[in-house]
Amino acid sequence: MTKLSVNINKIATLRNSRGGNVPNLLKVAKDIENFGAEGITIHPRPDERHIRYQDAIDLKEIVTTEYNIEGNPIQKFIDLVLKTNPTQVTLVPDAVDALTSNAGWDTIKNESFLKEVISTFKNNGIRTSIFVDPVPSMVEGAAKVGADRIELYTESYAEDFAKNNLKGIKPFTDAAILANKLELGINAGHDLSLDNIKYFKENIPNLLEVSIGHALISESLYLGLENVVNMYLNKLK
Numbered sequence: 001m002t003k004l005s006v007n008i009n010k011i012a013t014l015r016n017s018r019g020g021n022v023p024n025l026l027k028v029a030k031d032i033e034n035f036g037a038e039g040i041t042i043h044p045r046p047d048e049r050h051i052r053y054q055d056a057i058d059l060k061e062i063v064t065t066e067y068n069i070e071g072n073p074i075q076k077f078i079d080l081v082l083k084t085n086p087t088q089v090t091l092v093p094d095a096v097d098a099l100t101s102n103a104g105w106d107t108i109k110n111e112s113f114l115k116e117v118i119s120t121f122k123n124n125g126i127r128t129s130i131f132v133d134p135v136p137s138m139v140e141g142a143a144k145v146g147a148d149r150i151e152l153y154t155e156s157y158a159e160d161f162a163k164n165n166l167k168g169i170k171p172f173t174d175a176a177i178l179a180n181k182l183e184l185g186i187n188a189g190h191d192l193s194l195d196n197i198k199y200f201k202e203n204i205p206n207l208l209e210v211s212i213g214h215a216l217i218s219e220s221l222y223l224g225l226e227n228v229v230n231m232y233l234n235k236l237k
């Protein structure tokens with residue numbers, strides 16, 4: 001069984017664009033759980049352009065499913081995660097000014113840093129996951145630094161799938177087989193969507209969790225748009 005964790009960054013982006021509290025991030029998170037999702041993911045970035053650090057703390061009070069916080073472990077982020085105590089922290093090596101996550105960790109170059117950060121989180125009872133490209137040496141490195149799980153960075157798979165290149169799944173399947181051998185749990189995310197998720201799931205042995213945000217929120221807009229336009233038309237009759 002693969003858990004669906006919904007990334008709500010985009011809800012915060014919409015809220016912040018008007019400065020008020022519409023849509024209400026906490027209510028959306030609660031509703032997503034009530035609709036059946038098994039987790040809530042956030043990725044607070046240092047400039048707080050979508051999720052604010054205070055959101056991370058407020059969400060802890062209401063999320064009853066798995067709570068996953070992603071981000072680059074700069075000191076401010078480490079402090080936030082320790083204060084919030086989520087179910088899982090996912091470490092992502094994104095630059096401060098990155099538009100979105102765009103690479104996995106080099107788990108060999110950053111071995112001692114990752115070891116230290118991971119042990120800090122694990123000592124506080126927080127499950128750790130590391131964002132990695134589907135590269136065998138990076139998966140081995142993730143096991144070496146003591147991570148509980150890897151999160152496979154799926155952008156290249158999504159791009160290949162959109163071009164009908166089904167071979168793009170191969171490095172992900174191989175990485176998953178290796179992770180299973182090394183007893184690392186497997187998560188995945190980035191640009192997964194209603195189009196590409198089924199094939200991904202079918203080809204990844206023991207996929208524990210996917211976190212999906214950008215496509216899921218965009219798809220929700222499209223799938224809800226007809227209904228809402230008609231609700232307005234009815235009110236204007």
Ligand SMILES: CC(=O)[C@@H](O)[C@H](O)COP(=O)(O)O
Nearest residue numbers: 009043070092100101189190
């Ligand atoms: C870690 C990852 O894969 C990202 O997809 C991320 O969580 C999304 O971040 P943004 O919403 O800021 O693009």
Ligand SMILES: NCC(=O)COP(=O)(O)O
Nearest residue numbers: 007189190191211213214
């Ligand atoms: N970890 C990936 C994530 O949370 C969402 O990525 P995306 O679906 O917004 O690309």
